[in-house]
Amino acid sequence: MPKESVDSHTENTDPDVAAALAQGPFHTALRAAIHARGLGLDRLRHRLLARDLNVSTTSLSYWQHGRTQPEHPKSIEAVAALEEILNLPNGSLRSLLGPRRARGPRSLRVKQRRPEAVIGGGVAMKELCDRLPAAREHNLDVVTEQVTATIDKDGRDAGHTVTMLVRARRNNVDRHIAMFRGDPGCDIESVRVLAHRDCVVGRIARHPQEPMLLAEILFGVTLDQNDTHLMEFEIVDGTGDRAQCYGHGFRYPVEHYTLQVRFDPEQLPRRVFRFAQSRLGTDLHETGSVVINNWMTAQISQSRVEPGALGIGWEW
Incomplete structure (x- = not known):
């Protein structure tokens, strides 16, 4: 588009939107534009x-809250369309995305085993890992992991229970570091970590600005190499905005993973699907539909999980 056309279009842009487009980041500008158009x-x-x-409403919501960023070519094409739909200058949103980041299982396995890269959260997660350096260590293999997440009657993530069977990779291993990132609106100071079976909760590091925490889950025993330990703990939330998915990031292969999402009978989604990501924080790629059973539960189960992220998403 000629420069004159872009400038003319900018003059007709809402002042708040124009400021957001000038300053970024992408999600702030997108949110301002959507609000200004009233769509x-x-x-x-x-x-x-x-x-x-x-593009699912889940992805659109996550784009405007900064939880994920468009990266796939089709997603970039959708951003270009959004510029037209929202009456924005051509290229104004796309210019805020920056260069496309390296993606895919191969680069993830080789280069991105840092918690802040796989779990997401960037600088905030890095700062938490600096406070609990054990979060960066690979001392345990996960044999099986079962997660049961609960969505309350208001559609919020009320928390989740984790049952894990882990195997020590070396001698003198006595803890697992649990990582949690809440939905937008989460009050991280109110999130609780509870030990249920064969473990106790040690130190908890909470980020002062972002809804993230790390928690030590102590076994109460010291494992030698190849010893196993079965434990169960819970992370209780219920403070964030209405949830639209539950995702889990994996830095290393997991032998078997099961995720259940339980919905309140008074608040059932109209559509449920499973998704995969190269890492939390990137586009959700739907990989199939999920049925809610008679117990109001949606479930996925997978063996030989590779590094990346898996989860269940839904539309209200």
């Missing part, structure tokens, strides 16, 4: 569908 995410999704661009 709901469902309407945006349908306008994108009319252009043969299938």
Whole structure:
């Protein structure tokens, strides 16, 4: 587009939106533009569908809250369409995305085993890991992990219970570091970590600005190489905004993983799906539908999980 056209379009842009486009970041500018146009995410999704661009409301919500960022070519194409739909200058949102980041299982396995890279959170997670350096160590293999997440009657993530069977990779291993990142609006100071079976909770590091924490889960015994330990703990939340997915990041292979998401009978989603990511914080890639059973539970189960992220998402 000629420079004159871009400048003219900018003059007609809401002042708050223009400031957000000038300063960034991407999610702030997108959120301001959506608010200024007064369009709901469902309407945006349908306008994108009319252009043969299938972007879920979950992805749109996460884009505008900074939890994920468009990276896939189709997602970038959708951002270009959003610029038109939201009456923004051509390229104004895309310019805030910066260069495309390296993605994919191979680069993830080789280069991205740092917690802040796989779990997400960037600098904030790095700062937490600096406070609990054991979070960066690979002292345990996860044999099996079962997570049961609960969504309350208001649609919020009320927390999750984790049952893990771990195996020591070396001698003198006595703890697991649990990592948690809450939904937008989460009050991290109110999040509790509870020990249920064959463990106790040690130190907890909470980030002062971001909804993230690390918690020591102490075994109460010291494992030698190849010893196993079965434990159960819970992270209790219920303070964030209405949830739209539950994802779990894996830095290393896991032999078997099961995730259950339990919904309140009074607040059932209209659609449920499973997704995969190269790491938490990137686009959600739907990999299939999930059925809610008679117990109001959606479940996925997978063996030989590779590094990356898996989860269950839904639309209200």
